[in-house]
Amino acid sequence: MRDVFDATRNYEAVVIATEKNGEINDLLLASIIKEGGGIKGSFSSRAIVTGGPVSKGGDFKEIVKAFDEIAAPKSLYAQFRNLNDMSASHQVFEGLGYAFEQHLNYIHDLKRPLSEIWAGFSDGRRKGIKKAEARGLEIREGDKGDIDNLYELVSSTYEEVGIPLADKSLFTSAWRVMKPSNMVRLFLAFQGEELLAGRIILTYHGMIHDWYAGSGPGAKGQNANELLVWSVMKWGSESGFRLFDFGGAGKPGEKYGPGEFKRRFGGTLTNFGRFEKVYHPVKHFVGRKGYEVLRRLG
Numbered sequence: 001m002r003d004v005f006d007a008t009r010n011y012e013a014v015v016i017a018t019e020k021n022g023e024i025n026d027l028l029l030a031s032i033i034k035e036g037g038g039i040k041g042s043f044s045s046r047a048i049v050t051g052g053p054v055s056k057g058g059d060f061k062e063i064v065k066a067f068d069e070i071a072a073p074k075s076l077y078a079q080f081r082n083l084n085d086m087s088a089s090h091q092v093f094e095g096l097g098y099a100f101e102q103h104l105n106y107i108h109d110l111k112r113p114l115s116e117i118w119a120g121f122s123d124g125r126r127k128g129i130k131k132a133e134a135r136g137l138e139i140r141e142g143d144k145g146d147i148d149n150l151y152e153l154v155s156s157t158y159e160e161v162g163i164p165l166a167d168k169s170l171f172t173s174a175w176r177v178m179k180p181s182n183m184v185r186l187f188l189a190f191q192g193e194e195l196l197a198g199r200i201i202l203t204y205h206g207m208i209h210d211w212y213a214g215s216g217p218g219a220k221g222q223n224a225n226e227l228l229v230w231s232v233m234k235w236g237s238e239s240g241f242r243l244f245d246f247g248g249a250g251k252p253g254e255k256y257g258p259g260e261f262k263r264r265f266g267g268t269l270t271n272f273g274r275f276e277k278v279y280h281p282v283k284h285f286v287g288r289k290g291y292e293v294l295r296r297l298g
Contacts, residue, residue, distance in 0.1 A: 005031045007173035008166065012074070014047070016066050020056075026063040028053035032074050035164050043287035044164075047071035051083035061092055068096070072279040076287060082272035083245070098275040102252050104259060106267040108244040110208075110237040117233060120266030129230050132223035135191070139231040142186030142198065144179075147171050150186055150198040154214030161257075171200065171212075178202070187232050189215075189224035197224040201232060206242040208232065229265060 005013035011031050018026040030049045034041035049067070053060045071078050080086075080093070081103075090100055108117065118126065142150065151168045158165040178184040188198040197215035201208050210232070215225055233244055249263065250256030252271065263269075278284045 001031075002029060003177045004170070004173045007177070008170040010034045010036060010041070010167055011170065014067070014070055016053075016063055016070070018063055018066075025057060026053055026055045026060050028060075028063050028067055030067060030071065030078075032071065033166070043076070043283060045075045047075040047078040049078070049080045052080065059092075060089075061096065064093070064096055068277070068279075076280050076284040077276060077278045079277075080275040082274060085270075085272055086275075093275040096277070098277045101274045101276055102271055103273045104249040104252060105270045105272065106246040106249055106262050106265065107270055108233060108246070108265070108267040110233065110241050110244055114234060114237055117237070117266075118230075121230075122264040122266070125226055125264040128223035128226040132189075132227035135222065137196070137222060137224055137227055138190045139228060140188050140190060142188045144175055146186055146188060146198070147175060149195055150188065150200060150214065152214075153195070153198055153216050154200075154212050156216060157214040174200075174202070187228055187235075189219070189222075189228050191218065191222065191224075194218055196222055197228055199228050199232060203241065206240070208236045208241050208244045210245060210247040225261070 002013045002015055005011045011033055014028075014030040014032060016026075016028045016030075017024050028049060029052060030047050032045060032047045035044035047067075053063050053067075055063070068078065078098075080098070086093075093100070110117070121129075147168070151171055155165055174184050183203050185201050185203065186198060187201065189196045195216065196219040197213070199213040200211050202211050203209070210229075213225065213228070219225065236244055244267075246262045246265075246267065249259035249269075
């Protein structure tokens, strides 16, 4: 992902490695993200680490300290988004000034029979998928030429709920860098020739990561998103993937629409959470409040 981040507008890749006996012992990849330049960028900058760090010895205290030294001058805060159980590392992160935040996700075991995966869906979810199929919705796999249309759907969806979205160059660079290794794919839902909804997924080491999704006005009442998820799961199962990672479902007790959407597909509920450290409390507070105002204003 380093090359992807470096080619994305308002992103900066940070890679840190430590050596032991001439070999890489610890590795950390982060992205420093801003919502534009100038003041807007200054009050929105954050350093995000997804699924790291990786350490052969299990002691990554020094590499996190090195990361803080690089990230602090450029970011308001840092966040480690855990993809597995990091409970044994709480003490290390807390000792470095990080606080743990609960964050949910749903993981699906794709090695199970498809009939068993289907049975785990709620009654309403299964009915919705059947309705989409009865209406003749078709799922197609997209290519480079579909990125613009998919990004437009995702952008519209994010704008509707007031969530900032990365520049389109994140999608185009991911396709350019990762597609040759078949690590990125697009799935699109059509009614005839009308594009209703789409999802972009990342694949790595037997896992499917549900990365971004979006839908247009024509998707309402068509159950296009439900059919898309089921189609991706079926494709993953039939292609030999082990796991489908839904990419986050909000905080416990939070009213979060995407989390409720994902819950109805069943799967294993996880709470691997996140570690967060605020480098500049005053600017972080002002930036967060400004973001909340903008969301309320729509």
